[in-house]
Amino acid sequence: MSGAALGIEIVFGFFLALFLLHRYGDFKKQHRLVIIATLLAWYLCFLIVFILPLDVSTTIYNRCKLAVNSSPPDSNNNGTYTTPAPRKQKCFKPWSYIPDGIMPIFWRVVYWTSQFLTWILLPFMQSYARSGGFSITGKIKTALIENAIYYGTYLLIFGAFLIYVAVNPHFNLQWNQLQTIGIAAANTWGLFLLVLLLGYGLVEIPRSHWNGAKRGYLLMKTYFKAAKLMTEKADAEENLEDVMEEVRKVNESIKYNHPLRKCIDTILKKCPTEYQERMGRNMDDYEDFEEKQNSYPSEKSLVKLHKQVIYSVQRHRRTQVQWQILLEQAFYLEDVAKNETSATRQFVHTFQSQEPENRIVQYFYTPTVEWYWECLLRPWFCRILAIVLAAFSIIVVWSECTFFSTSPVLSLFAVFIQLAERTYNYIYIEMACFLTIFFLSICVYSTVFRIRVFNYYYLASHHQTDAYSLLFSGMLFCRLTPPLCLNFLGLTHMDSSISHKNTQVTAYTSIMGSMRVLSFIADGFYIYYPMLVVILCIATYFSLGTRCLNLLGFQQFMGDSEMTSDLIDEGKELIRREKRKRQRQEEGENRRREWKERYGNREDSTRNRNVHTDQKESSFSEPSTNRPLSKYTRSNGKTERDRIELLQDAEPLDFNADTITDDPLESDSGRYQPGGRYLSMSRSRIFDDV
Numbered sequence: 182m183s184g185a186a187l188g189i190e191i192v193f194g195f196f197l198a199l200f201l202l203h204r205y206g207d208f209k210k211q212h213r214l215v216i217i218a219t220l221l222a223w224y225l226c227f228l229i230v231f232i233l234p235l236d237v238s239t240t241i242y243n244r245c246k247l248a249v250n251s252s253p254p255d256s257n258n259n260g261t262y263t264t265p266a267p268r269k270q271k272c273f274k275p276w277s278y279i280p281d282g283i284m285p286i287f288w289r290v291v292y293w294t295s296q297f298l299t300w301i302l303l304p305f306m307q308s309y310a311r312s313g314g315f316s317i318t319g320k321i322k323t324a325l326i327e328n329a330i331y332y333g334t335y336l337l338i339f340g341a342f343l344i345y346v347a348v349n350p351h352f353n354l355q356w357n358q359l360q361t362i363g364i365a366a367a368n369t370w371g372l373f374l375l376v377l378l379l380g381y382g383l384v385e386i387p388r389s390h391w392n393g394a395k396r397g398y399l400l401m402k403t404y405f406k407a408a409k410l411m412t413e414k415a416d417a418e419e420n421l422e423d424v425m426e427e428v429r430k431v432n433e434s435i436k437y438n439h440p441l442r443k444c445i446d447t448i449l450k451k452c453p454t455e456y457q458e459r460m461g462r463n464m465d466d467y468e469d470f471e472e473k474q475n476s477y478p479s480e481k482s483l484v485k486l487h488k489q490v491i492y493s494v495q496r497h498r499r500t501q502v503q504w505q506i507l508l509e510q511a512f513y514l515e516d517v518a519k520n521e522t523s524a525t526r527q528f529v530h531t532f533q534s535q536e537p538e539n540r541i542v543q544y545f546y547t548p549t550v551e552w553y554w555e556c557l558l559r560p561w562f563c564r565i566l567a568i569v570l571a572a573f574s575i576i577v578v579w580s581e582c583t584f585f586s587t588s589p590v591l592s593l594f595a596v597f598i599q600l601a602e603r604t605y606n607y608i609y610i611e612m613a614c615f616l617t618i619f620f621l622s623i624c625v626y627s628t629v630f631r632i633r634v635f636n637y638y639y640l641a642s643h644h645q646t647d648a649y650s651l652l653f654s655g656m657l658f659c660r661l662t663p664p665l666c667l668n669f670l671g672l673t674h675m676d677s678s679i680s681h682k683n684t685q686v687t688a689y690t691s692i693m694g695s696m697r698v699l700s701f702i703a704d705g706f707y708i709y710y711p712m713l714v715v716i717l718c719i720a721t722y723f724s725l726g727t728r729c730l731n732l733l734g735f736q737q738f739m740g741d742s743e744m745t746s747d748l749i750d751e752g753k754e755l756i757r758r759e760k761r762k763r764q765r766q767e768e769g770e771n772r773r774r775e776w777k778e779r780y781g782n783r784e785d786s787t788r789n790r791n792v793h794t795d796q797k798e799s800s801f802s803e804p805s806t807n808r809p810l811s812k813y814t815r816s817n818g819k820t821e822r823d824r825i826e827l828l829q830d831a832e833p834l835d836f837n838a839d840t841i842t843d844d845p846l847e848s849d850s851g852r853y854q855p856g857g858r859y860l861s862m863s864r865s866r867i868f869d870d871v
Contacts, residue, residue, distance in 0.1 A: 186277035222655030234614035275607035284688035299659035313488030380717025382624030404752030
């Protein structure tokens with residue numbers, strides 16, 4: 182079992198990264214290099230999170246072996262012992278023990294690969310993916326120019342630091358120390374961002390689950406999102422129309438034999454299908470162009486237009502999909518509100534799900550089970566989960582403010598690990614470490630998934646995330662995970678720079694190196710900066726960031742705001758309108774289905790009988806006669822023609838009407854139809870008589 186645990190973690194981390202990437206990315210449409218780079222970045226970060234608890238348990242076992250093999254425990258200058266293990270105590274090998282020499286190589290490969298991705302490859306691929314160039318060379322050139330300032334800033338800072346070290350006689354740095362300084366600089370930047378994201382996640386995650394038990398709150402927030410999304414959707418459609426108009430003008434001006442025609446064809450391939458067909462019908466490929474350079478766009482302007490087309494099409498497609506998803510959520514929440522007062526205790530849906538249902542799930546998840554879960558059990562489950570997560574958040578905040586205290590030990594995570602270390606309960610050690618680092622990762626990573634920087638960075642589910650956002654998320658993951666793990670080791674006092682004990686460190690810490698090279702960072706920034714998480718948690722709890730964004734004009738959901746109430750009313754009206762439209766569509770489909778079931782067989786039999794009669798009459802008539810055939814079939818086809826005339830006189834039904842005045846009604850006297858008309862029961866009986 183020594184390598185089984187490591188293998189299981191490696192396989193599980195890969196499939197988890199693949200699942201999340203499939204949910205947010207699009208394997209069919211996005212470039213393979215983008216998918217591979219993002220998958221590798223996410224995978225490496227998940228490996229660090231999952232395998233670090235195994236490194237901790239292996240380190241504790243190695244400490245025990247050193248204590249047993251040595252004579253009385255050595256004491257250091259501080260009067261503390263090397264390990265808490267008593268002399269001559271037997272050490273039990275953990276079930277997930279990893280042999281010596283494997284973990285240092287593993288961490289070295291994982292860490293430096295992730296750093297290469299986040300600082301060199303992914304920024305370059307970001308610019309390459311967003312570039313509007315028409316060739317690989319053009320895209321590479323654009324990416325190099327955009328990243329010149331980015332890379333030049335780091336080189337300038339690093340060069341200034343090297344000059345300072347060379348001039349100062351107190352520093353005699355070697356390659357290992359210089360490498361540690363580079364790691365410390367990257368971790369300092371990551372820790373700065375980590376505390377900001379962690380302070381938001383520690384409060385928002387428990388609060389979101391607590392609010393998940395409030396049906397009215399969720400419904401109001403969904404209405405608010407609907408109003409905002411409709412505005413964004415309309416803006417995306419308008420932007421797409423403007424860009425397509427520019428494409429149309431360029432397409433008409435540059436003919437088939439122009440040198441830039443290949444660029445136009447590349448742009449047209451990125452346009453939606455309906456626009457391609459519309460532009461293709463109005464295009465005359467056989468019209469020559471005149472040599473007037475001023476009347477034709479330049480290649481640089483076409484590159485800019487190509488970039489705008491890619492952005493506008495992706496944004497339009499994303500808003501369309503998100504609107505459909507939001508409608509399903511709103512309809513379902515309204516169904517939950519209606520079914521809470523149901524006497525039959527069976528969940529009734531207003532609309533059937535458009536996705537195919539799994540028969541196994543449908544067999545066990547019956548309407549009765551769904552009613553008990555959605556109306557009774559789920560609110561209590563959300564409240565209990567919110568309380569548990571809030572307790573974890575309080576422990577994290579307390580430990581972040583007290584982890585530097587070693588005597589007495591105030592960090593609760595360090596207390597738990599040290600208690601388990603005395604009895605060498607490796608299962609408990611690994612579970613405690615995994616839950617701790619997993620909760621920290623959820624708080625940080627979920628914030629990364631929720632962040633939206635205008636429309637440049639936005640992780641949208643259901644395969645609607647663009648390549649730029651996927652690569653940017655991979656950069657954030659690779660920069661946040663190493664300082665997150667170092668912060669976890671500090672909370673549990675497994676880092677010797679925090680515990681101030683001369684003990685064997687974890688393999689992960691050995692790769693990072695000793696931060697004593699820069700004492701002002703190790704003893705200052707790493708100790709006191711995480712305390713700011715308290716201020717950030719307080720600001721998040723009172724929604725200070727949301728209120729500031731509201732003042733700046735970015736509408737945020739706030740229950741006590743007049744603007745929020747207006748958007749809620751607007752969203753409620755939009756949902757009601759979409760609900761009516763879908764109801765009319767379903768009613769139209771049901772009427773067509775009923776008509777086919779009721780009159781389909783009768784019409785087929787009548788048509789076959791008339792054809793047989795016509796053939797029989799025509800067989801008795803002479804070939805030379807000029808009399809119309811209808812004369813012989815008049816008496817036999819009378820019933821059929823009467824019914825056809827009656828159907829033709831009826832007013833055609835409009836199943837695609839967009840506006841109505843009242844809700845769809847059904848009563849004994851009649852049934853409401855699109856267009857404001859009622860279908861009376863007498864008319865249905867007339868059709869039955871026919």
